[in-house]
Amino acid sequence: MKVVDNMKNRYAAYQELDSRDKRTFWKETLLNNALYILLIVAVIYTYARNHQFLSIGSIVNIISLSAANIPIACGIAGCIVLTGTDLSAGRVVGLTACISASLLQSMDYATRMFGDMPVFPIPAVILIVMAVGGIVGLVNGFFVAKFGLHPFIVTLATQLITYGVLMMYIMLNGNNGQPLSGLDNSFKTFVTGSKVKVGDVPIPNYVWYALAIIAIMWFVWNKTTFGKNMFAVGSNPEAANVSGVNVMKTTILVHTLAGAMYGLTGFIESARIGSNSAATGLNYECDAIAACVIGGVSFVGGTGKISGVVLGVFLLRIIFSALIFLSINQNWQYVIKGLIILVACAIDMRKYLARK
16 A cells, blocks of 8 residues: 555656656656666567577576575675675685585595595584684674775775685695585585476575575564664764764674675585686675665665665576577676676766765
């Protein structure tokens, strides 16, 4: 009913505008929703060129790939709400993916990284990678909050540090940087196995894990004091401090939670990819940042919804899948990804200036 009433109020307000204001209204509407309009055009065009784009298999694939990226997007969204970002996210995903793979290699795999060490229990590995990611996030948050450093600089530094640690890790025990594969069947079944099918197309288990993460993050953002403090700090840290919010604690916790989400992403990616190396996680943060901005998480701070983040992840994945179905050169795919981020940020800033 609220949605219907809101639409009625908007229509009544629109009817009261003169012709010049109506033209301005439509111009603003088109500019603010340019990415969504382009997406609809892209979907229609791609389907016209290749009907397989909207097949059941393709749709399930888009959902599955989106689900794999939801944890990192939910994590980095919190950093953006605080008017920051996190350039270390992708490398944390790579480090935690390699840690997961090394601890969950099959016992009968000839070149196991840790020899005769037994396969770790899956819950223990999840806690380990979340802790590793959380430590990196804690370091990010501490330097941002304690010393007032810009998140771009801090996370650039931790990105390099994490990559260095990753390179050293995959050299351990004579592994010499070789890809970590030969994963235990229990690990692969837990992440990429399936108990539900749509037609003949299986839905991997990690889709359901992503749904659980979405529900938890929604609760944290909307129903907890921590979530309210996060938005308060993102909107105006000085005012939040005067209101009794511990700005330093909130900033550190937001980055720590983000790091834990990167760890979960690395755990899922480890099994999904099956062969992990130093290249795992490269540029993942770019896609996550783009998804957040498309989903309405503003770089000016204090604005964003988990539902918007999820929508942004799906929209971005649809665009990427369309590029593949249209056989667009991979080099051009990078160009298009960059343009999407640029346009999304420009639209976001334009909305902010219009509100001011």
